[in-house]
Amino acid sequence: MANNLTLPSTDKNTDLKLVSSTLTGIFTIDTVKTAQYSLKVEANKKQSQLTVNIPYQQDTNKINEEVHFKNFLENG
Secondary structure: OOOOOOOOOOOOOOOOEEEEEEEEEEEEEOOEEEEEEEEEEEEOOEEEEEEEEEEOOOOHHHHHHHHHHHHHHHHO
16 A cells, blocks of 8 residues: 555564554545555654555444444433
8 A cells, every 4th residue: 555665774574663643534535435544653763654545344234233222222
């Protein structure tokens, strides 16, 4: 997903530490639901900012069942 990503390391086996992450939006790209995150990572005491897009699927039936069950519990 990440293109042309340059991290402050020449060793591809360097552990990265996640400093922060923020959900910046949920979009539909070419009919694919996509969550976009802004990440800040640290490697060798240097921080880098990057944006990642993660496709996902949402089980609408499961969400509807949970909402109905919650309503049933609250309202009888």
